[in-house]
Amino acid sequence: MQEINIDLVANILGIVPFKESNGEYYAKCPFCGDNRGKFSYTVIKKNKYHCWKCGNSGNQFKLYSELKNLDLNLEDSREFKKCVNLIHQELNGKTQPFKYETSFIGNSVKQSNRACDEKLNIAYKALLSQLQLNKYHKDNLFKRGLSEQHIAEIGFKTIQGNGNLLTKQLLLQKIDLNGVPGFFKENNSWKLKYSKGYLCPVYRDHMIIGFQIRVDEPKNGCKYLWLSSAGKENGCTSGGRFTYLKGKKNVTLITEGILKATICYELLDKQFSVIGVPGVDVLNDFKENGIGLIKNDFVFECYDMDKKPYSGYNEKTLKKVQSAQHKLHNILEKSNIKYTSLVWDFSNGIWKGNYKGLDDYLSEKNNIQTVIDYINNYTKNVSNNK
Numbered sequence: 001m002q003e004i005n006i007d008l009v010a011n012i013l014g015i016v017p018f019k020e021s022n023g024e025y026y027a028k029c030p031f032c033g034d035n036r037g038k039f040s041y042t043v044i045k046k047n048k049y050h051c052w053k054c055g056n057s058g059n060q061f062k063l064y065s066e067l068k069n070l071d072l073n074l075e076d077s078r079e080f081k082k083c084v085n086l087i088h089q090e091l092n093g094k095t096q097p098f099k100y101e102t103s104f105i106g107n108s109v110k111q112s113n114r115a116c117d118e119k120l121n122i123a124y125k126a127l128l129s130q131l132q133l134n135k136y137h138k139d140n141l142f143k144r145g146l147s148e149q150h151i152a153e154i155g156f157k158t159i160q161g162n163g164n165l166l167t168k169q170l171l172l173q174k175i176d177l178n179g180v181p182g183f184f185k186e187n188n189s190w191k192l193k194y195s196k197g198y199l200c201p202v203y204r205d206h207m208i209i210g211f212q213i214r215v216d217e218p219k220n221g222c223k224y225l226w227l228s229s230a231g232k233e234n235g236c237t238s239g240g241r242f243t244y245l246k247g248k249k250n251v252t253l254i255t256e257g258i259l260k261a262t263i264c265y266e267l268l269d270k271q272f273s274v275i276g277v278p279g280v281d282v283l284n285d286f287k288e289n290g291i292g293l294i295k296n297d298f299v300f301e302c303y304d305m306d307k308k309p310y311s312g313y314n315e316k317t318l319k320k321v322q323s324a325q326h327k328l329h330n331i332l333e334k335s336n337i338k339y340t341s342l343v344w345d346f347s348n349g350i351w352k353g354n355y356k357g358l359d360d361y362l363s364e365k366n367n368i369q370t371v372i373d374y375i376n377n378y379t380k381n382v383s384n385n386k
């Protein structure tokens with residue numbers, strides 16, 4: 001039997017790469033339609049695909065099952081076998097060959113446009129009001145340094161159980177689910193697509209405009225998945241948006257990751273605004289909608305400390321992180337925004353390796369005041385030197 005690698009699956013599905021680099025193939029994203037190279041797949045790194053625009057990711061079997069709308073639970077061995085069999089049948093010409101070609105989404109599945117932020121906020125806050133936070137998830141958030149009050153304010157909630165029931169409750173409240181990522185239609189009734197875990201709200205000021213899920217069982221090494229119904233009937237992509245929490249001072253910290261940003265904001269006592277971009281390199285939304293929010297602020301870039309050399313670092317990985325960091329710096333420079341790069345757990349040009357993210361550093365209570373004082377002194381000196 002032929003080995004089913006992601007190359008083969010992409011081929012069956014009619015995904016045609018337009019570029020190859022170091023074994024990574026770049027193609028038009030079959031989920032969100034991005035054709036600027038945000039979607040890529042690779043055989044050499046365990047048959048994975050990923051789209052930096054819509055966040056859809058997984059292995060060859062997920063790619064097949066998602067694009068064919070098979071709705072299979074691939075963790076279930078029987079359903080997994082079903083997926084493998086379907087691929088084999090297709091390879092042997094026993095079923096009609098399937099090609100998504102260039103307009104798969106347009107032709108086969110009618111997706112919705114994302115609703116405006118006001119509508120998302122209403123739907124998502126109604127969703128949160130239906131949910132609780134379980135002890136296991138609460139303990140996870142405590143370990144990250146958050147208090148009971150922080151957790152309640154942000155609105156972290158566990159998502160599990162019957163999605164149909166949740167959807168029903170929202171419809172009873174006359175909530176419009178059209179264009180709300182996560183929701184989609186099946187046989188004319190609304191459904192919710194999610195993975196078990198806890199919801200991390202993505203804020204734009206006081207509005208909730210999306211969710212990342214800290215999943216209980218990481219999928220293909222991914223601990224954070226978007227609440228998204230991309231590729232589903234009347235479904236909608238999350239859009240990979242940044243979170244923005246407004247602070248008291250004209251200072252903004254930019255971190256990588258939604259949860260990370262939220263934790264930094266709360267632990268620094270909401271003194272500073274915090275932006276969390278979905279990934280070091282996922283800056284489209286920030287470029288379009290972030291600059292306006294911070295144009296009068298002094299900015300501290302707070303990307304993880306693997307932006308600096310550390311003991312046993314890999315030259316290639318470091319370069320990749322640094323190039324993403326420079327991309328952010330360039331955007332700030334072009335917009336005439338004053339900024340500096342913040343470092344911690346750092347001496348003699350080397351990251352000591354104890355705290356990777358700023359959130360990790362702040363989870364040690366003694367470090368909180370150190371960071372607040374440093375930022376306040378730095379910005380005071382900058383404005384004195386004007």
Ligand SMILES: [Zn+2]
Pocket residue numbers: 029030031032033034038039051052053054055056
């Ligand atoms: Zn995509």
